[in-house]
Amino acid sequence: IPVDPFDLVLFGATGDLAQRKILPGLYHRFEVGQMPEDARIIGTARSDMDDDGFRAQVRKSMKEFAPSFKKDVLDRFLARVEYVPVDALGENGWDKLAKSLRPDVVRAFYLSVGPKLFPGIAQRLHDHGLATPDSRIVVEKPFGHDLASAKALNEGLRACFEEHQIYRIDHYLGKETVQNLMALRFANSLFEPLWNATHVDHVQITVAETVGVEGRGAYYDQSGAMRDMVQNHLVQLLCLTAMEPPSTFSPNAVRNEKVKVIEALEPVASTDIARGQYRADKGGDGYVDHVGNPDSLTESYIALKVRVGNWRWAGVPFYLRTGKRLRARESEIAVFFRDPPHTIFPNVGPLHGNVLVIRLQPDEGITLRTTIKDPGPGGFRLTDVALDMSFAEALGADVRAQDAYERLVMDVIRGDQTLFMRGDEVEAAWAWVDPIIKGWEERGDRPSLYDQGSSGPEDALMLMHRDGRRWRQIG
Numbered sequence: 041i042p043v044d045p046f047d048l049v050l051f052g053a054t055g056d057l058a059q060r061k062i063l064p065g066l067y068h069r070f071e072v073g074q075m076p077e078d079a080r081i082i083g084t085a086r087s088d089m090d091d092d093g094f095r096a097q098v099r100k101s102m103k104e105f106a107p108s109f110k111k112d113v114l115d116r117f118l119a120r121v122e123y124v125p126v127d128a129l130g131e132n133g134w135d136k137l138a139k140s141l142r143p144d145v146v147r148a149f150y151l152s153v154g155p156k157l158f159p160g161i162a163q164r165l166h167d168h169g170l171a172t173p174d175s176r177i178v179v180e181k182p183f184g185h186d187l188a189s190a191k192a193l194n195e196g197l198r199a200c201f202e203e204h205q206i207y208r209i210d211h212y213l214g215k216e217t218v219q220n221l222m223a224l225r226f227a228n229s230l231f232e233p234l235w236n237a238t239h240v241d242h243v244q245i246t247v248a249e250t251v252g253v254e255g256r257g258a259y260y261d262q263s264g265a266m267r268d269m270v271q272n273h274l275v276q277l278l279c280l281t282a283m284e285p286p287s288t289f290s291p292n293a294v295r296n297e298k299v300k301v302i303e304a305l306e307p308v309a310s311t312d313i314a315r316g317q318y319r320a321d322k323g324g325d326g327y328v329d330h331v332g333n334p335d336s337l338t339e340s341y342i343a344l345k346v347r348v349g350n351w352r353w354a355g356v357p358f359y360l361r362t363g364k365r366l367r368a369r370e371s372e373i374a375v376f377f378r379d380p381p382h383t384i385f386p387n388v389g390p391l392h393g394n395v396l397v398i399r400l401q402p403d404e405g406i407t408l409r410t411t412i413k414d415p416g417p418g419g420f421r422l423t424d425v426a427l428d429m430s431f432a433e434a435l436g437a438d439v440r441a442q443d444a445y446e447r448l449v450m451d452v453i454r455g456d457q458t459l460f461m462r463g464d465e466v467e468a469a470w471a472w473v474d475p476i477i478k479g480w481e482e483r484g485d486r487p488s489l490y491d492q493g494s495s496g497p498e499d500a501l502m503l504m505h506r507d508g509r510r511w512r513q514i515g
């Protein structure tokens with residue numbers, strides 16, 4: 041179903057994210073007919089370029105990031121693309137931009153720029169009369185560096201826009217399987233009765249990456265895995281796993297429940313944290329070389345044991361881990377159910393609890409570890425098998441998976457904030473994260489080194505072993 045006609049102004053249009061994700065995403069929505077023929081995308085950046093110069097750049101990016109494009113469709117798409125040079129923090133270009141916008145269509149301003157620019161751009165959109173009561177403003181992460189800076193950003197945005205106009209992106213919420221987690225929990229009756237401390241032993245949330253800091257050293261070294269991944273993506277995954285059923289699938293009902301989870305997160309003891317940094321490869325570089333800071337104490341890996349202090353989850357640890365340069369790219373949420381309380385099958389094989397694994401990437405799907413009778417010879421023995429549902433197989437491998445950005449940008453145009461973070465949610469996440477970081481900074485903790493291509497530092501293994509549990513294997 042096509043969305044309403046719109047003018048989307050893309051700040052930072054020549055930047056990496058715009059070229060790699062946002063513009064290709066819009067192209068794909070155009071190709072399937074969701075972006076109407078009279079929609080317009082107005083790229084802006086400081087570079088002096090005309091429409092054709094920008095179109096040529098987008099065409100080039102498309103070859104790299106959307107290589108399956110159809111030439112005639114791309115030509116029609118590019119006819120919808122324009123460019124206005126704008127000085128984000130000066131006064132040049134704003135009036136021209138204002139004149140180019142249509143009064144009677146949905147208006148969205150996508151700030152694909154560093155957070156320092158958010159308040160200044162919001163102010164100019166307001167002062168030059170570009171922002172209407174119905175227009176939307178979209179901002180990317182990082183949304184602040186700590187609670188104080190996040191509050192300042194919120195204040196800067198709210199000085200010019202209402203909360204219902206502000207779309208804070210966490211692209212993990214746009215991932216297919218992340219939304220499927222909500223469908224799994226709230227569109228089935230099988231799981232909900234078991235989804236609590238009585239039946240769940242613990243939960244493991246893993247986001248493992250094979251990439252390193254990839255030319256983003258200056259940003260990353262100031263952030264580390266805790267700010268870059270945990271404060272946003274992993275906390276979001278935790279929220280969707282732990283939240284109470286909202287009364288409706290509406291933006292505020294869902295976000296109210298997520299905020300309650302974040303507010304229930306308990307402080308994390310220093311002994312429940314394992315931080316790591318990838319060391320130099322044989323003959324190659326390590327983290328400190330990649331970020332150009334030989335004294336860096338920043339973590340490229342972190343594992344935490346987290347508790348959600350509420351009735352449903354009392355005593356159930358949530359183990360979170362994420363890191364770069366690990367053995368495999370693998371993201372999943374694994375819910376470990378308790379072992380059966382009594383066995384009538386002594387000495388005939390493993391008797392484990394069931395494990396429900398929601399695989400986010402790659403190969404999205406759901407598996408349920410189940411114990412069955414081993415069909416082999418040798419009498420009655422038990423074995424574990426996985427009931428495995430790969431979405432690609434179940435739903436047809438030829439359906440191109442929608443990228444998170446495609447879905448999220450269309451939600452902006454539709455005016456649906458369900459998959460975007462509300463201001464209080466971001467602040468609550470920082471309020472939980474800040475003291476954890478402050479703790480290790482004050483103690484001067486050093487991250488332990490781990491090998492590239494491994495599954496992380498020893499300390500992270502110990503964090504589990506100590507509790508008599510094991511991480512699921514990466515790769």
Ligand code: BG6
Pocket residue numbers: 181249251268269
């Ligand atoms: C970004 C982080 O938000 O998410 C990156 O800044 C990280 O460091 C990326 O690599 C991971 O996203 P995805 O979609 O590839 O899992």
